[in-house]
Amino acid sequence: MSHRALPSIDLQPLPYVAKLSHRPREDIDLVVIHCTELPDLAMAREYGERVLYDSGSGNSGHYYIDRDGSIVEYVPVERMAHHVSGFNPRSIGIELVNTGRYPHWLDSRHQAMDEPYPDKQIAALIDLLQHLCDTLPGLQFIAGHEALDTRQVEASDDAERQVPRKRDPGPLFPWPRVLAAVRLQTLTG
Template sequence: MPTLPPHATDAPLPYVERLEPRPLAQVDLVVVHCTELPDLATAREYGERVLYPSGTGNSGHYYIDRDGSVVRYVPEDRIAHHVRGHNPRAVGIELVNRGRWPHWLDSRHQAMDEPYPEAQVRALVALLRALAATLPALRFIAGHEDLDREQVPATDDPALLVPRKRDPGPLFPWERVLAEVPLRRLPL
């Protein structure tokens, strides 16, 4: 199992051993998400839900709470289910942020207006630096919204289309984060 960054705690999901293993040399991407849930406890509940025949569910590798605490749910040498089409090469980092919760796909509730607290951004930068120092191929970073651009019918009016994913959203401080870490945005 990869070494845990010094400022993180380990809390593996119950099904972590069922997730497909991978060589760390294939990890070249970090995907930044926000949980779009009210708190870390709810995010944990969602992460523990078994959704696939393999006995696994959807989860990022790391979760960063609003106070800057960092928890690893899935070690980097396992493929977590966090972004369609990129999981084998990516580490998923989830920032606790309510996003569009609880009306994710309602056309009237698409604003993502919760700012990311300073402690959370500092913890993210520290985690990204630690990952870049320990994962030999890590070069790129992207937001979930960069990689999943699917539009889906709105729950309040199926004639309207809304983004399936918008995270980390318009208030995420991309410029600051990119200035402080040795990663660059994934060319799309």
């Protein structure tokens, strides 16, 4: 185990966190990188609090990293958050605040993801990833949401066109920088 300092993490559990399935830390082998595709952390929190399932829970990542590098935990790693279809039981979701395609996520004319990720945000992500590697013995893999959910859906502006359901973290995410800093292997769907 490393002697790195624990990154500063603000604990802000979602109201339904106790309703999320519990899982052993040893079962976690994957980190999934997302971007919120929303303008700010407050709106991401609002979306995360929405109840969408009969269980009384909704969609959320475990950690959120704002543009200034501040880290918030909405769901503890021992709970299964709903953030990526088919991989939730084994993964941790990290959401980076970034507008992505907001507010026209599925409009075929609005598929560019051109907001860069600030250095402070990426530095905080690397600190968090290194901490997770130090504290989760089974953690081996990392992936972008776009690599695990490759489904195409009907464009909101043109039923004849298909667009990616998920594109995050997108083309401006600095994969080389992140992969050089952590001992995780990339995973694709």
